[in-house]
Structures are given as C-alpha cells and as structure tokens.
Amino acid sequence: MATETPLLLTLDLVGVFAFALDGALTSIRAVRLDIVGVITLGMTTALGGGILRDVLIGDVPPATFRDWRFLAVAAAGGLVAFAFAAQLGRVTAAITVLDAVGLSLFAITGATKALASGVGPAQAVILGGVTAVGGGTLRDVLLGQVPTVLRSEVYAIPALAGATVAVAATRVGVYGVPAALAAAAVCFGIRMIGVRYDIDAPRPPGHDAPDAGGTGAAGRQ
Amino acid sequence: MATETPLLLTLDLVGVFAFALDGALTSIRAVRLDIVGVITLGMTTALGGGILRDVLIGDVPPATFRDWRFLAVAAAGGLVAFAFAAQLGRVTAAITVLDAVGLSLFAITGATKALASGVGPAQAVILGGVTAVGGGTLRDVLLGQVPTVLRSEVYAIPALAGATVAVAATRVGVYGVPAALAAAAVCFGIRMIGVRYDIDAPRPPGHDAPDAGGTGAAGRQ
Amino acid sequence: MATETPLLLTLDLVGVFAFALDGALTSIRAVRLDIVGVITLGMTTALGGGILRDVLIGDVPPATFRDWRFLAVAAAGGLVAFAFAAQLGRVTAAITVLDAVGLSLFAITGATKALASGVGPAQAVILGGVTAVGGGTLRDVLLGQVPTVLRSEVYAIPALAGATVAVAATRVGVYGVPAALAAAAVCFGIRMIGVRYDIDAPRPPGHDAPDAGGTGAAGRQ
Numbered sequence: 201m202a203t204e205t206p207l208l209l210t211l212d213l214v215g216v217f218a219f220a221l222d223g224a225l226t227s228i229r230a231v232r233l234d235i236v237g238v239i240t241l242g243m244t245t246a247l248g249g250g251i252l253r254d255v256l257i258g259d260v261p262p263a264t265f266r267d268w269r270f271l272a273v274a275a276a277g278g279l280v281a282f283a284f285a286a287q288l289g290r291v292t293a294a295i296t297v298l299d300a301v302g303l304s305l306f307a308i309t310g311a312t313k314a315l316a317s318g319v320g321p322a323q324a325v326i327l328g329g330v331t332a333v334g335g336g337t338l339r340d341v342l343l344g345q346v347p348t349v350l351r352s353e354v355y356a357i358p359a360l361a362g363a364t365v366a367v368a369a370t371r372v373g374v375y376g377v378p379a380a381l382a383a384a385a386v387c388f389g390i391r392m393i394g395v396r397y398d399i400d401a402p403r404p405p406g407h408d409a410p411d412a413g414g415t416g417a418a419g420r421q
Numbered sequence: 422m423a424t425e426t427p428l429l430l431t432l433d434l435v436g437v438f439a440f441a442l443d444g445a446l447t448s449i450r451a452v453r454l455d456i457v458g459v460i461t462l463g464m465t466t467a468l469g470g471g472i473l474r475d476v477l478i479g480d481v482p483p484a485t486f487r488d489w490r491f492l493a494v495a496a497a498g499g500l501v502a503f504a505f506a507a508q509l510g511r512v513t514a515a516i517t518v519l520d521a522v523g524l525s526l527f528a529i530t531g532a533t534k535a536l537a538s539g540v541g542p543a544q545a546v547i548l549g550g551v552t553a554v555g556g557g558t559l560r561d562v563l564l565g566q567v568p569t570v571l572r573s574e575v576y577a578i579p580a581l582a583g584a585t586v587a588v589a590a591t592r593v594g595v596y597g598v599p600a601a602l603a604a605a606a607v608c609f610g611i612r613m614i615g616v617r618y619d620i621d622a623p624r625p626p627g628h629d630a631p632d633a634g635g636t637g638a639a640g641r642q
Numbered sequence: 643m644a645t646e647t648p649l650l651l652t653l654d655l656v657g658v659f660a661f662a663l664d665g666a667l668t669s670i671r672a673v674r675l676d677i678v679g680v681i682t683l684g685m686t687t688a689l690g691g692g693i694l695r696d697v698l699i700g701d702v703p704p705a706t707f708r709d710w711r712f713l714a715v716a717a718a719g720g721l722v723a724f725a726f727a728a729q730l731g732r733v734t735a736a737i738t739v740l741d742a743v744g745l746s747l748f749a750i751t752g753a754t755k756a757l758a759s760g761v762g763p764a765q766a767v768i769l770g771g772v773t774a775v776g777g778g779t780l781r782d783v784l785l786g787q788v789p790t791v792l793r794s795e796v797y798a799i800p801a802l803a804g805a806t807v808a809v810a811a812t813r814v815g816v817y818g819v820p821a822a823l824a825a826a827a828v829c830f831g832i833r834m835i836g837v838r839y840d841i842d843a844p845r846p847p848g849h850d851a852p853d854a855g856g857t858g859a860a861g862r863q
C-alpha cells in the first residue's frame with residue numbers, strides 16, 4: 201500500500217500473504233467454516249485494515265482493491281491455509297514472525313500514507329494502528345469474538361510505536377526507505393519482545409470481568 | 422440500485438422487500454429484540470450490501486440512501502415482519518424463493534454498477550458478492566453470530582457466479598436487460614439447487630472446530 | 643461536530659467526554675480488557691457515530707478526526723474510566739444524565755449536518771440517529787454483544803424524535819441555537835422519562851427468543 205520501490209512492494213506483499221495465512225488459520229481454529237468463509241476471512245485480515253484507512257481518508261476505491269496483486273496474494277494466503285491447515289499447525293513460530301513483519305510494515309506504510317493525505321500527526325499514528333490491526337479486528341468480529349487486540353498481548357502498542365517513529369521521522373524531514381525500515385524495526389522488536397516474554401498490556405485496576413465466551417481456543421498464536 | 426428501467430426498478434424493490442422481510446424474521450427468531458431492533462435489522466439486511474459497495478467505490482451518499490423509495494420499502498418489510506412474525510413462519514418456502522430473487526438481483530446490479538464505476542473485473546465480481554451478501558453479514562454481526570454465509574450453505578457462490586456472468590457479458594459487449602436477467606437466472610438456479618439438495622460448500626480437511634455458540638436456531642430461513 | 647458557537651462546541655465536547663467515559667465503563671464491566679481495549683472502546687463509543695455519518699455523507703476525513711480536541715477529549719474519557727472504574731461505579735446516575743446529554747446533542751448536530759450536506763429529511767433523521775447511537779452500537783459489536791439499542795430501553799426513539807424536531811425546524815426556517823436546544827430537550831426529556839420509568843420499546847407479538855448470551859451484566863449504564 202502506498203508502495204514506491206520494488207523492495208517495499210515485495211515486503212508489502214509478504215505482509216499481505218502472512219496476514220491472510222495467519223488470519224485464515226486463526227479462523228479455521230475458532231469456528232467451523234466452509235471454503236468461502238476461510239478465504240473471505242483470510243482476505244479480510246490481510247486487506248481490511250488498509251481498506252478502513254482508505255475509506256477514512258477518502259481514497260476510494262481502496263488502494264489494495266485497485267491493485268489485483270494484493271487481492272491475488274491475499275486470496276492465495278487464504279487458499280493455502282484452507283488446504284494445509286493441519287500441516288501449518290506445526291510451523292506457528294514462523295507464522296508469528298511473518299505476522300509481526302506484516303504488522304510492522306502495515307503500521308508504517310499506513311501512517312505514512314495517512315500523513316501524505318493531509319491529516320495531522322496524531323491522526324496519522326492512529327490510522328497507522330488501524331491499518332495494522334484493523335483487518336484482524338474485523339476478522340474477530342466476524343468470528344463473533346472480542347478482538348484479541350482489545351483484550352491482551354502487546355499487539356496494538358508496537359504498531360502505534362512504529363507509526364509514531366515513522367510520523368516523527370517525516371516531520372523532521374528524514375523520511376525515506378532507511379527511516380521506514382527503522383520504524384518497522386521498532387514495531388517488530390517490541391512485538392517480538394512481547395511474544396517472547398508473554399507480556400500483556402496493563403488491565404484496569406480491581407476489575408476481573410469474565411473472559412468473553414468461546415474465545416479460549418482462538419487467541420492469536 | 423443503478424436501476425434504469427421500470428422493470429429492473431420493480432424487481433430491485435421486490436428484492437429489497439424480500440431481504441428486509443427475511444432479515445427481520447431471521448433476527449426475531451435469533452434474539453429478543455424490540456421494534457427498533459427488528460426494523461433496523463430488516464433495513465440493514467436489505468440495504469447494507471449496497472451501502473458497503475457504494476462506500477467502497479466512493480458513491481456517497483449511497484444510492485439506496487438517496488432514493489426514499491428504497492428506505493420506505495425496506496422499512497415496510499421490517500414492519501410487516503414485526504407485526505406478522507408468527508404467521509410468516511408458515512410461508513418460509515415462499516420467503517426463501519424471494520430471498521434468492523433478491524440475492525440474484527443484488528449480485529448482478531452490484532457487479533454492473535461497480536464495473537461502471539471503473540474498477541477491474543475481479544473487483545466488480547467481489548463487489549457484486551458484497552452487494553448480495555453484505556447486508557445479511559452485517560445483520561448476523563449485529564446479532565452476535567458468525568455470518569451464515571461464512572459457515573455453510575451455497576449462498577456466496579451463486580452470487581459470485583451470477584456476478585461473473587454479468588461482468589463477462591459486459592466485457593464482451595452484450596450487456597443489457599436480457600443478459601442481466603440471464604446472469605440473475607444463473608445465480609438463482611445455483612442457489613435453488615443448493616437449497617433443494619441441502620448442499621454445503623466444502624470445508625477445510627480434517628478440521629472440526631465446534632460451531633459458534635448460539636447459532637443453532639438462527640440459520641438463514 | 644458541525645459546531646459553530648463556543649456554547650455548542652463546549653456542549654459537544656461534554657457529550658464526547660460523557661460518551662467516552664460511559665462507553666469505557668460499560669466495556670470494562672462486560673469483558674476483560676487491557677488499557678488499549680478500554681481507551682479504544684471509549685473513543686469508539688464517543689466518535690464512532692459521527693464517523694459513520696461522515697463516511698456515509700462523504701465528508702472524509704471525518705470531522706471528529708480532523709479536530710484533535712475531539713480525539714483528546716475522547717481519549718481522556720477512556721483514560722479516566724480506566725483509572726477510576728471502581729469509584730465511578732458509585733456515580734452511575736450522573737453518568738446516565740451525561741450520556742443522555744450526549745445522545746441529545748449528537749442526534750441534533752448529526753441530523754443538522756446531514757441535512758446541510760444535501761440529503762433529504764428522512765435521511766437526515768436516520769443519520770441523526772446513526773450519529774447518536776452508532777458509537778455505542780460499534781462498541782457493543784466489538785464486545786461481542788447484541789447492541790443494547792436493538793434489544794431494549796428507550797434509546798433510539800428519543801434520538802430519532804429529537805432529530806425529527808431539528809429537521810422540521812430547519813425546513814420551516816426557524817433553525818438556530820434556540821431551536822437546536824429545544825430539539826435536544828425533546829430527546830433528553832423522552833430519554834429521561836424512559837430511564838425514570840424503566841420503559842422498554844415494544845417487542846414483536848408472541849415471540850420470546852432467548853436473550854443473547856453474556857449480555858446480562860453489560861447493559862448500558
């Protein structure tokens with residue numbers, strides 16, 4: 201999305217594939233779905249965040265919708281998950297890493313594109329976060345679950361941190377591929393530390409509401 | 422929507438009424454709702470798919486929102502369902518047929534309008550599908566259920582097939598009312614075969630995730 | 643939103659704060675969330691309705707998104723709820739009144755802005771209702787619950803009534819701050835009567851579908 205170089209385009213498509221694969225696998229584990237549901241939820245996970253961002257900044261039809269390569273790669277990710285769900289259950293570590301790559305790239309390209317559309321820096325950071333976590337949120341809503349990103353894990357925070365670095369770099373005039381990759385590295389690093397040490401974001405003091413029903417088996421990796 | 426002839430407008434309004442009636446009845450059966458909920462969910466089922474399509478192609482305010490006849494017919498469908506829910510439970514076969522008519526018309530008019538807005542053929546087919554199943558999907562999400570279209574039945578596939586025929590006919594230059602009705606007949610035929618023989622779309626191999634809670638009594642029709 | 647005078651802007655920001663506070667508290671009571679979830683759901687409750695309206699009338703980026711004061715006040719409401727959830731559980735009556743103030747203001751400013759964008763009067767009334775109840779509906783969907791507004795209580799009806807008064811006043815040419823406040827008073831009055839006498843909107847005859855799971859503890863307020 202908002203890609204300019206072959207490197208960034210390639211990374212972006214890797215992120216789309218990873219999100220589609222991961223989103224479809226998460227969906228298969230959570231709910232009994234047919235092939236339409238698996239591919240739809242894979243594509244929603246991969247493309248939903250960018251579509252939400254583009255609708256909010258008025259760039260319609262959304263960018264990932266105009267470029268058939270994004271649709272094709274997202275559909276391929278869903279189809280691979282549909283066909284090889286059992287085997288892919290053994291490589292979750294690799295998928296978690298790919299998912300973190302997608303998260304990082306989407307946060308940075310989303311924030312950059314939002315800033316270029318003319319919104320303020322705080323709005324650009326929020327839209328970077330929406331780009332990164334919006335697809336997974338839509339998927340969880342379609343699965344009838346409270347989105348994981350709202351409940352636990354360090355997932356939105358690295359996306360917002362990476363988006364903040366990207367926006368700050370642009371504001372001081374040093375943005376370019378190196379700054380974008382540095383911002384993505386910030387997001388990726390925080391996310392991986394969160395995964396490695398199993399950290400959750402803080403919870404409200406003194407409140408122990410029960411977990412929402414049916415989400416036990418369906419957390420994001 | 423995107424109607425040009427009195428015949429297509431009439432068929433479109435029949436589809437809106439059928440979707441609103443069916444959507445409101447499905448909602449009443451699934452969850453304890455008040456009159457606001459029943460009419461809102463009937464209108465959402467009938468108009469939601471077209472609104473999603475129009476937001477995605479940037480034609481806002483959405484077409485069904487600009488034309489008061491669509492709002493009035495959708496509200497009437499919800500109101501009839503609210504008042505006569507018990508009696509309508511005895512004519513489900515007729516409602517299933519009407520719903521398939523709505524599905525077919527929405528898939529075809531949605532794909533045609535999307536193509537006319539300038540998106541590519543694959544995107545137009547997807548947007549035809551979104552127009553046809555988007556309203557029911559929004560309704561199911563508001564009812565807290567995994568959308569039926571993602572889980573079972575032949576419902577999205579006929580919509581995508583009909584949209585494909587409509588897009589192909591337009592690309593080879595033979596589009597018009599006869600081609601539109603032929604494309605709608607393809608969708609209607611596949612849907613009715615699916616209903617008649619109780620066919621489900623394929624499921625992922627070797628996966629038997631439990632059904633989502635609370636959806637047992639709430640299947641479409 | 644669509645604010646013109648310091649008085650209306652102040653009232654609007656009070657409404658945003660009340661909605662964010664109430665939305666975040668409702669969310670904390672319903673589901674085990676982390677700080678990201680609480681603030682996101684508070685901001686969604688406060689800003690979601692206006693964002694939906696602006697997307698539907700094509701005014702993007704949405705107004706509350708362009709003005710950082712709305713974002714800051716909404717985030718502050720969520721943060722206060724996160725920090726003081728236990729203490730705020732003792733002032734629910736005050737929060738209910740603030741919430742009704744927000745409902746009234748959002749319905750009136752939403753309908754007025756929609757009318758000014760060129761849609762018809764029926765559409766403007768509906769968009770006033772969407773502005774007022776859309777944020778809470780999005781929050782309930784993200785919490786995996788059937789939106790309260792669809793199930794019980796007099797909540798959408800006062801919003802639609804207030805929006806109707808505002809639209810009618812504009813059509814007969816008497817709109818201004820006094821008429822806006824009168825329309826808001828109609829909404830506020832009906833809402834408070836509903837709260838005081840615990841009135842529910844009518845339900846479909848002869849239907850007793852079970853309540854959706856998990857919503858028992860999570861009613862509005």
